Amino acid sequence: MKISNELLHYLSLKGITDPDDQRRFLLPRLTDHYDPFSMKGMRETVEGLRGAVKEHHKILVWGHADLDGIASAAMFKFALEDLGAEKVGVRIPSREVEWFGLIPDELRELKASGVDLVVTVDIGVTNVAEAALARELGLGLIITDHHELMGKAPDTILINPKLPQSGYPWPQLAGAGVVLKLVCALYQYMVGMSVEELARLRPHYWMFAALGTISDRCPLLDENRLIVRVGLDHIRAGEWPSLEIWLEEMGFEAERLTVFDLYSRAISVFYAAEPEEGVRILLSRDRGWLRARYAELKERAMKWQRGKQWMIEEAERSALHIGGMVISVSEEIGEAYLGTTTHALRERYNRPAIVLVPKGNLWHAECRGLEQTDLLGYLSQFESIFLTFGGHRKACGFTLRPENLEEFLRALEANPIQLPQSQDKEEIVFELGIEKDLKDWALLAPFGEGNCSPRLLARGVHIEEAGEGYRADGIPIYLPFALRPLPQPDGRFDMEYTVKADGTIRVLRLVPIN
Template sequence: MVEKRWNYKKLPSSEIVDTLSKELGVSYEIATLLGQRGVGTFDEAKHFFRPSLSDLYDPFLMADMTIAVERLSKAVEQNEKILIYGDYDVDGTTSVAMFYGFLQKYIHQNIEFYIPDRYAEGYGVSQKGIEYAAENGFALIVSLDCGIKSIDKVAWAKEHGVDFIICDHHRPGDELPDAVAVLDPKREDCLYPFKELTGCGVGFKLLQAYCQVKDIDVNLLLPYLDLVVTSISCDIVPIVGENRVLAFYGLQQLNTNPRTGLKALIKSASLEGKMDITKVVFGLGPRINAAGRIRHAYDAVDLMLSEDEQKAEEFARVIGQHNTDRKGLDSSITAEALEMIAQNSDLVAAKSTVLFNEAWHKGVIGIVASRCIEKYHRPTIILTESHGNAAGSARSVPGFDVYDAIEECSEHLIQFGGHTFAAGLTLELNQIENFKRKFEEVVSRKILQEQLSPLIEIDLALPLSAITDKFHRIMSQMSPFGPQNMTPVFVSHKVQLYGAPIKMKEKHLKFQAFQEGSAAFTCVGFGMVEDFFDKLLEVQTCSICYTIEINEWQGKKSFQLMLKDIKFE
């Protein structure tokens, strides 16, 4: 077992905690949680607890937005053919469903959408896609969640009479494509105040801007926020600022009146109770992604655009089958990857993992990279053969920028792109060993020793007696939880067991715990039997690290502490 590091977040000043506690009438613990999230005044608390659509920024603060709206307006007025082009992951497919769905319903019918085939065309704007546009008389392509590095493809399209509006959120290279408009908050010359929108979020801002100029009721856009929150959840972007507002109203839409396709997907995934970010990430995301991984992402877009309940349920069933197939591939390839590491002492001792197997399924290599990090906590790249080259997915560990590390190895690559914690790359097969060596050298030089062991970020130490209905109710209103506003994590010290621990399915741990003067709380630790069961039989007290959930059983609700780690005094 790799011992986890407990890192306590910085506590706000006692002045801030006192002020918030008095002005809001909340406990010191709640005031501390708010202070840690950048809330310091009554007004800031009001904005935090009650996000408002009026808090959204003016879309015209984004570079090229005026030009983008003008070009889109021209296409609509002259009835030009528009191709809505998106990537095959959750962000790309939700972007296409939102943009195509809104345009087609309210603005312009002379449109189609296009999703590249993951295996035949690969990531981003493809040659086949732009050739399809040129051959079929499309005057404009709106690319969503891709295009920021497609310099050659955009130039080719322009030469063949096809204009581009790019809506992307990935980091640009040194040069921007020669598109009519490039909407990307991460452009160095873009003054847009919020930099962490998803591709779907950038597309939403373009539609918002178009509605403002054309005097279209912006409220017509709100039903599409269930797609925006799906992209925000699954692309693991910070849920602060504008994303917090979009996610808050997106979850409202998802819980009160979701589109037919997402409703069918929720039913197919057997998701019960109120939808939150976690349920979207683990319940809806893998299913939407599975369409592009196993067959084609058109299945996912068709589902999200479907307004017929029966058809939507059939699409959801097909996608559910894709997801089952994906899980089988994911499990078998992960087992092979972990075996490759275990059998090679150099790989076990390395600071990074780079594995290649030509037979591995390209659709699940990103998931396999994440699974390997669960076992060996370090930057990981999984490669497979694709079109005569090696194609790979990279995943990182908290605090380490894997994109920058890959960029330092660019002499061995054909192309790469992505974010701080996740990236994609393509290289020639004869460059794999060179790349492995260089990547290991870069990671070894840059990574800090502590980044090589799992980190748990802890909000504060909490006496169990502080866990009350009121405490949990107010804490729950801090949602939606996600990156930079994570579900609060607590530690309680000198905890005693009430009775003996029990095993669930031989893997999971369950016990009752209390502190002096507190009630007993049910504690559940998934996959923790091997590491902790025997020790708990031997000790009298321990420290537990956990999040708080409500468990409902036979109509009765009770608190349940979901364990993240246990330490023994």
């Protein structure tokens, strides 16, 4: 496909000026993957795992209860068994468990039951005391994570692209992205398989990594963009049974699947299941069982969707503006809606947001920041008030005891977050007529966190109703219902629009020309 000069100019306005960087953005290749062994600790991790497989050690994968952790655990379990490990166990504590990460009593039980090695996925970088306990017990421990390091690192084998001196070129991998890099390194080290061969023979690794990256709202830039693009291509092609049937049961056309579809509705079915069952679902090839189970989970997911809007409205009703942030403290918001309501508050007010809800004997909080702010760093000054705390610069969480809630709110008021002078979202509006072939603009996809769809402007176009649709200067367009009917039939307009991932022109705004 020929790349237009207009598209290259648009990329330069977004700060992507180097020709090779522009090619990697628009036409990424598997060979663009960074060397996994450039990540600090990778070689030691791979050597330890190879030894564990060869010695027939009993291995358990310990994951986080979100979809990033579920997809990571499924990918890693499959890879270890594919490379010769005997039946690999998976432990992902229920979302109802108040403890975050490794649980001390369970580590003791695992050692007593004969487990030789625990490998964490998408969790563990803050589990300093638990790593010390594992060492004391003689239980092997490898931590793979992508959350920010808070203070001292656990004294064990550890890979995390966000670690100081990690050496890895792209620190913003999801937990599943880190596991994908580990899996690539394992296949290279143990059987001499290249990344291209692995993607051809085991495409579901990229599919699972894409799910984790999208669900964790990691920026769709650099290597994340490559992972998601490759993974979505394989998902659309129906190359893994559990995901093919998942899309069918959720009512999506696989070939038109977008990141927004996954954000908005598709992934909810995995949160309707217990986390460990989510691993079983992803790895299953039993089509009959999958269809029946998805049908059951879909009912739960639809119930969750019906409650979502009410929960968002409750978060807005209870919202307080404290210390430059939007805070909702509510006993009415279900714990399952924490992330959704926090994200909605951030988008509604364009301010960092925190939602706190009771869970057991504690208050649990989800926090969402803005691109320009380090929310994790800001909240770290209150760490002595929290019981648990961790996450990323823009998305983190904590728990605290009820008696510490007022203390925390007073501390926020006394120490407001410093925000940039302008919090308005700046978007490039690029003037581009629609008479040109715009198919190359679809190469900007996948659109999502960190990579919004382009906002384009065509001046003086003639828009008319044509059958069941609309045309602008004779070219088919999608006109949202909110813009119908046309303010002046068969009129001329300045038309703000975008190009979707499938090449469709979607109108965003119309200004009539008199």
